Amino acid sequence: MKAEVISIGDELLFGQVVNTNASFICEKLTDLNIPVKKVSTVGDHRDYIINAFNVAIRNSDVIVVTGGLGPTHDDITRNCVAEFFNSKLIMNETVLSDIKERFARFNRPLSKVNEEQALVPDVADVVRNLNGTAPGYWIEKDNKVFIVMPGVPREMKEMMTGEVSDKLKELAAKQNLFYKRANILTTGIAESTLFEKLGDITELVDSGTLAFLPNYSGVRLRIGYSGEDELLVQSKISEIEQRIRSKVGRYIYGREDDTLGKVVGRLLSERGLTISVAESCTGGNISNEITNYSGSSIYFERGIVAYSNASKVEILNVNEDTLQNFGAVSKETVEEMAQGIRGISGSDYGLAITGIMGPTGATNEKPVGTVFIACSDAKTVVSKKYNFGDDRIINKQRATFAALELVRRILLGINVES
Amino acid sequence: MKAEVISIGDELLFGQVVNTNASFICEKLTDLNIPVKKVSTVGDHRDYIINAFNVAIRNSDVIVVTGGLGPTHDDITRNCVAEFFNSKLIMNETVLSDIKERFARFNRPLSKVNEEQALVPDVADVVRNLNGTAPGYWIEKDNKVFIVMPGVPREMKEMMTGEVSDKLKELAAKQNLFYKRANILTTGIAESTLFEKLGDITELVDSGTLAFLPNYSGVRLRIGYSGEDELLVQSKISEIEQRIRSKVGRYIYGREDDTLGKVVGRLLSERGLTISVAESCTGGNISNEITNYSGSSIYFERGIVAYSNASKVEILNVNEDTLQNFGAVSKETVEEMAQGIRGISGSDYGLAITGIMGPTGATNEKPVGTVFIACSDAKTVVSKKYNFGDDRIINKQRATFAALELVRRILLGINVES
Numbered sequence: 001m002k003a004e005v006i007s008i009g010d011e012l013l014f015g016q017v018v019n020t021n022a023s024f025i026c027e028k029l030t031d032l033n034i035p036v037k038k039v040s041t042v043g044d045h046r047d048y049i050i051n052a053f054n055v056a057i058r059n060s061d062v063i064v065v066t067g068g069l070g071p072t073h074d075d076i077t078r079n080c081v082a083e084f085f086n087s088k089l090i091m092n093e094t095v096l097s098d099i100k101e102r103f104a105r106f107n108r109p110l111s112k113v114n115e116e117q118a119l120v121p122d123v124a125d126v127v128r129n130l131n132g133t134a135p136g137y138w139i140e141k142d143n144k145v146f147i148v149m150p151g152v153p154r155e156m157k158e159m160m161t162g163e164v165s166d167k168l169k170e171l172a173a174k175q176n177l178f179y180k181r182a183n184i185l186t187t188g189i190a191e192s193t194l195f196e197k198l199g200d201i202t203e204l205v206d207s208g209t210l211a212f213l214p215n216y217s218g219v220r221l222r223i224g225y226s227g228e229d230e231l232l233v234q235s236k237i238s239e240i241e242q243r244i245r246s247k248v249g250r251y252i253y254g255r256e257d258d259t260l261g262k263v264v265g266r267l268l269s270e271r272g273l274t275i276s277v278a279e280s281c282t283g284g285n286i287s288n289e290i291t292n293y294s295g296s297s298i299y300f301e302r303g304i305v306a307y308s309n310a311s312k313v314e315i316l317n318v319n320e321d322t323l324q325n326f327g328a329v330s331k332e333t334v335e336e337m338a339q340g341i342r343g344i345s346g347s348d349y350g351l352a353i354t355g356i357m358g359p360t361g362a363t364n365e366k367p368v369g370t371v372f373i374a375c376s377d378a379k380t381v382v383s384k385k386y387n388f389g390d391d392r393i394i395n396k397q398r399a400t401f402a403a404l405e406l407v408r409r410i411l412l413g414i415n416v417e418s
Numbered sequence: 419m420k421a422e423v424i425s426i427g428d429e430l431l432f433g434q435v436v437n438t439n440a441s442f443i444c445e446k447l448t449d450l451n452i453p454v455k456k457v458s459t460v461g462d463h464r465d466y467i468i469n470a471f472n473v474a475i476r477n478s479d480v481i482v483v484t485g486g487l488g489p490t491h492d493d494i495t496r497n498c499v500a501e502f503f504n505s506k507l508i509m510n511e512t513v514l515s516d517i518k519e520r521f522a523r524f525n526r527p528l529s530k531v532n533e534e535q536a537l538v539p540d541v542a543d544v545v546r547n548l549n550g551t552a553p554g555y556w557i558e559k560d561n562k563v564f565i566v567m568p569g570v571p572r573e574m575k576e577m578m579t580g581e582v583s584d585k586l587k588e589l590a591a592k593q594n595l596f597y598k599r600a601n602i603l604t605t606g607i608a609e610s611t612l613f614e615k616l617g618d619i620t621e622l623v624d625s626g627t628l629a630f631l632p633n634y635s636g637v638r639l640r641i642g643y644s645g646e647d648e649l650l651v652q653s654k655i656s657e658i659e660q661r662i663r664s665k666v667g668r669y670i671y672g673r674e675d676d677t678l679g680k681v682v683g684r685l686l687s688e689r690g691l692t693i694s695v696a697e698s699c700t701g702g703n704i705s706n707e708i709t710n711y712s713g714s715s716i717y718f719e720r721g722i723v724a725y726s727n728a729s730k731v732e733i734l735n736v737n738e739d740t741l742q743n744f745g746a747v748s749k750e751t752v753e754e755m756a757q758g759i760r761g762i763s764g765s766d767y768g769l770a771i772t773g774i775m776g777p778t779g780a781t782n783e784k785p786v787g788t789v790f791i792a793c794s795d796a797k798t799v800v801s802k803k804y805n806f807g808d809d810r811i812i813n814k815q816r817a818t819f820a821a822l823e824l825v826r827r828i829l830l831g832i833n834v835e836s
Binding site (some may be wrong): 009010012013014015016017018019021022023024025026027028029035036037038039040041042043048070071072073074108109113114153154181183190191192195196201202207209210211212214215220222242278281282283284285286287288290291292294295297300301302303304305306307308310311314315326344345358359360376389393394396 | 427428430431433434435436437438439440441442443445446447448453454456458459460462466488489490491492517526529532533535570572599601608609610613614619627628629630631632633638640697700701702703704705706708709710712713714715718719720723724725726728729732733762763774776777778790809810811813814820827
């Protein structure tokens, strides 16, 4: 069984909206053992849409379409679907009452364009929209499944993980082939170094696959394996993962959808420990990342974004002489910041960061990308210097991950230097 | 002249990597008056890649390919390009010396897989890679242009905005058709309300186009117009924008790649004013957004992430009785936070936020999504209550935008209530 995803919307071809829907749908289909072979994106133009439908239905068994179902004039997907299946639009009473109920709930006046969203091609079963007004369609014809969903991510995601996923599961169960994958997340090691440390890939993965997926937080290793025996496939994946761990384990901070923020949070809560953060150059991004997870209020006490020198002295008790003699971006300052935030908050750990994110602020000795990070506990303070690149936003991200990785290593007793 | 973008990589079909490259390339091509008619994504498999090349070269004049040029075993784009153009791989000495120089500069050992990245199909002109090792290709054949670039965003972007863009500009100049667009950014108004306030779209845009592009920060309106007379096209765009501004101007915070953080920063610096921020529920995200822009240290003094009640009392001088009587999520608390942060920082404005982001922490009176935002100056404190949704991360984003919009309205003297 093969799938194709079709995204519809001029905004995608203009490049102003990133196609996050396609990746979300691809991931769900992959997890359901329905491999995606192609993603196509076309604009809000009848000819291109119909052509994409034709190509997809020739080559694939499952076609998932999103976008162009909204209430405004540039949304033409519904009419194209009706034309493609030679189908009439009829008013669907369930959908209409869903829409009415929704508008009443939010106290919003119901307009004619909203009511018209209840018009559905008669070839389609309706997929109800719990987060919006435009319904989805489930169409089965000639052994092909054709699914249409709105382009609003929240609406599509709810359908895709709910009703659509349930129906696809039934379909997928009829195949007798199992594909499994595992993602191992590394940080603090370059892709080519990782590649060399892992040695002969063919030997490592047996008849499976291994992909290297670098991003700013590190390199993700994706293991894939397929076969007819589900248990065997699963055990092969575990074996490959074990071999990888034995070679580069210290760089592995998590699996699947783990993030450094989540992992550090988990390590802190397991140990009943707390942390507070003093940031300069990352401007709140470390605290923001830590507090992205529910339950973070248990281990995160407070954060200080000490942007001005005055705030470093007044709140964090950094010595004015230290700032004077060594500068705001220095090992000495960051260590005092770490001890300062720990002191005022009473947290077990104090994490601090200072650096030059660019494009301005550099000196000869301290180019853009120079960052110092320190972590203090009751006994000691550990600090480290980093050299990132010249892009401000990327530097903020990389520095945030490096700070969290420093904490992870300290919590696990891993050498912080290599 | 029509373009097609082809993205190559299993990771894209697995859905684990979002295709930000395609949107970046689409935007650049659109700006060069080379409209993109289709984006295709295929995996690292010879048959699918060659098939995509065949379809694209039949239908389009400019084909832009990214991905699969890396040093590891799963990168096969180079060999597919060589096969497709019936071309031999030859060692390119310029590329080899670029690679050697790069590794020497970063003090990294040069491995054989890295050296092999200097093998280039002989049909291609090399596009040098200033941010990495794999070169890009520029291939002209039978009046078609075929461009291949690495999938690493930083490397692709440098090529696409540099050498590739220069060459495409020359090509595009030969056409005699001008397409222009403008993006108007609104916030604080729902898509359907905006649609209704704008009235008859056909009348509004003349023979141009108007698209509604909602996201968590608001609704973006994209105006498009094309014609043979560049000046006329530009003036039509301006006219349409003026008509839109006259109807919904108060909701418009910027144009093109403006963000609320950038706009608020600009308004503060123009006026020589400073701000400090006290955040609870957004966990540092407001400070993070404000400090994403170079020069923010001039108007941003400090930020406090007062997650615990103790930190609200100790640092922000919130009255313990206020917390006791009204709770941490209340109008009374947020107003004291705003006055507190203003007092300790000496900034002109104190911005504060407190709320329940979910999934836990809700009460009957204060469901998940309840947020209070306040902004204080020397004379007064303005506060407002918001009801967002039930997704923690989306709530953090929406609350951040709402806080910045409150400041924007205050700085521009726009009524904050509607």
